[in-house]
Amino acid sequence: MTDHVEKLEFATDDGLGARARLGLIVLQTDQTIEHEFAGIFGMQDDVALYAARIPNAMEVSPDTLRQMAIDLPHTAGLLPEEFDFDVVGYACTSGATMIGEEQVSALIRDVHPNVKTTNPISACKAALTALGVKRIALVTPYPVDVTMEMQANLQAAGFETTAVATFDQSDDFTVARISADSILRAVIQIGTRADCDGVFVSCTSLRAMQVIHEAEAVIGKPVIASNQVLAWHMMRLAGLDEDLNRAGMLFSKPLI
Numbered sequence: 001m002t003d004h005v006e007k008l009e010f011a012t013d014d015g016l017g018a019r020a021r022l023g024l025i026v027l028q029t030d031q032t033i034e035h036e037f038a039g040i041f042g043m044q045d046d047v048a049l050y051a052a053r054i055p056n057a058m059e060v061s062p063d064t065l066r067q068m069a070i071d072l073p074h075t076a077g078l079l080p081e082e083f084d085f086d087v088v089g090y091a092c093t094s095g096a097t098m099i100g101e102e103q104v105s106a107l108i109r110d111v112h113p114n115v116k117t118t119n120p121i122s123a124c125k126a127a128l129t130a131l132g133v134k135r136i137a138l139v140t141p142y143p144v145d146v147t148m149e150m151q152a153n154l155q156a157a158g159f160e161t162t163a164v165a166t167f168d169q170s171d172d173f174t175v176a177r178i179s180a181d182s183i184l185r186a187v188i189q190i191g192t193r194a195d196c197d198g199v200f201v202s203c204t205s206l207r208a209m210q211v212i213h214e215a216e217a218v219i220g221k222p223v224i225a226s227n228q229v230l231a232w233h234m235m236r237l238a239g240l241d242e243d244l245n246r247a248g249m250l251f252s253k254p255l256i
Contacts (some may be wrong), residue, residue: 017048020238023079023088023115024051025072025108027204029058031176033091036209036227040247047240050085052078056095060142060170062149065098069107072099076111085115086238093120093202093226094142097150116237120226121150123233124200125157130253131222133198137163137190139183140202141175144168150202162195175205184211191219201225212248222249 022041026033034051041049054075057064072090079088090096090104096119105117118126128136138154138161140147147166154161165186169175183206191199198221201208208225215223228248235242236255244251 015048017046017083019046020048020086020235020240021083022047022049022234022238023076023083023085023112024049025075025079025088025090026051026053027056027092027095027172028053029056029172030091030205031173032207033204033227033230036207037231039209040228040231040244047238050079050083052076056092056172058172060094060146060172060175062098062146065092065095065146068092068095069099069103072104072107073110076108079112081112085112087116087118087234088112089117089123089230089234090119091204091227091230093124093204094140094146094150095119096121097153098146118230118233118237120202120204120230121153123229124202124224124226125154125159126233126236126255127224127229127250127253128159128198128200130256131198131224131250133222134158135160135162135195135197137161137165137193137196137199138202139165139186139190139199141167141169141178141206142203143170154200163190163193165190172205175203176207178206180207180210183208184215187211187215187223188218191215191221191223196221198222198224204230209247213246216249224248224250
């Protein structure tokens with residue numbers, strides 16, 4: 001044993017995320033998005049992703065979704081401002097729909113005033129614009145009342161929802177257990193309609209990322225999903241322009 005501790009010299013560099021540092025506010029009950037984001041951002045050099053979890057109820061309803069507005073500033077504060085984030089994303093499609101996209105952005109910017117912000121419903125609209133798609137089929141896992149609110153939100157933004165289908169589940173734990181094959185069948189069933197030009201699969205808990213490539217090959221149309229559009233939008237807002245193989249037609253598109 002020695003009583004002498006040698007002090008070492010060191011140099012510092014830019015650390016992780018030299019190209020981009022991304023913050024993600026994840027639902028406490030979400031079992032899917034971190035796994036799917038790892039598959040996307042794990043392919044990026046010098047891009048760092050940091051997540052914080054926001055309290056939410058396991059039951060999905062308009063009231064429980066709006067309740068998250070109370071905890072958004074505190075959860076955003078768990079992402080240290082010193083990290084100098086390029087983008088912070090709130091990872092709840094239905095929550096952003098119920099709280100309001102501008103309100104979500106304002107609550108995050110109360111803590112991170114200079115950051116760019118997004119959420120899956122705003123990212124969906126940006127993605128549809130980039131793809132040039134106006135007529136969509138909407139697939140959700142939500143109860144009908146939440147699904148209809150999302151349809152109204154998209155319609156108000158100028159996107160025609162020509163077909164809507166839901167797994168009609170209010171339990172977020174069950175939503176994360178819906179099989180990828182079930183999601184694929186749903187997308188093909190609704191996406192082959194002649195009156196739609198693309199499909200949006202909503203919900204960060206749905207395991208849709210793994211079926212996008214196959215679904216697009218079958219129906220010959222763009223297929224987008226909450227985690228995919230959020231990742232794409234965060235990347236594009238951060239100035240990352242990679243076209244990721246097998247991540248869907250969307251990743252070949254720039255932000256418009």
